[in-house]
Amino acid sequence: ASASAGVEAHLEGGDRLRDGFYDQSQDGGLAGELLEGVLLTAADAWEQRKVPYIGRLFAEVSFEPTVNIPDANYLLRLADQLTYRQLLLLAFWHRVDSLDLPEQVALIMDDATPARFDKATDALQAEMEDLNTLGLVGVERKDGTMGSPNPTWDGIADAGTLKRASLTAIHLTPLGETLHRLMALDDIPTDETDEIISELRGP
Helix, strand or coil, rough: HHHHHHHHHHHHHHCCCCCCCCCCCCCCCCHHHHHHHHHHHHHCCCCCHHHHHHHHHHHHHHHHCCCCCCHHHCCCCCHCCHHHHHHHHHHHHHHHCCCHHHHHHCCCHHHHHHEEECCCCCCHHHHHHHHCCCCEECCCCCCCCCCCCCCCCCHHHHHHCCCCCCCCHEECCCCHHHHHHHHHHHCCHHHHHHHHHHHHHCC
């Protein structure tokens, strides 16, 4: 239903389906292959709140010729691995970046020390590390590149992890932005992403 609604919204907005996507004679039907993957992924998802965004991935790829089907299949596999809270984390950091909301991060800050990720629960830190490992989030290094923290980041014990990274340095990577866009995570309600603020702030 979510995939169908997404396709319909694009068509009503005047968007054009990508060429050959629904052509059954081309590679056995690219749309059918991706839709089967989307349906299987949605059926296996035990977090029901993820399902509409998995469906939207199919709708967005239907109108996005720059995303080839192998890439779409990989992104679908990534979506399958993520928890709903990880989708919230992607949506939260996208909103901080795209809307230029440093005050959102400032809410997490302690007056005495820089805001760091080690105030969150161990489980939330692990979920963020997974996003980092998957190449969906990273930190902005001194040379302007994005990726995992430098090996010497704040001590050997935390080398290469987000644990002691400044929260203001964390951003979505290009891959993270692509997944965010294709899953239409901008549609996640703001009050749900706001919950992440209190979780990042810690007890």
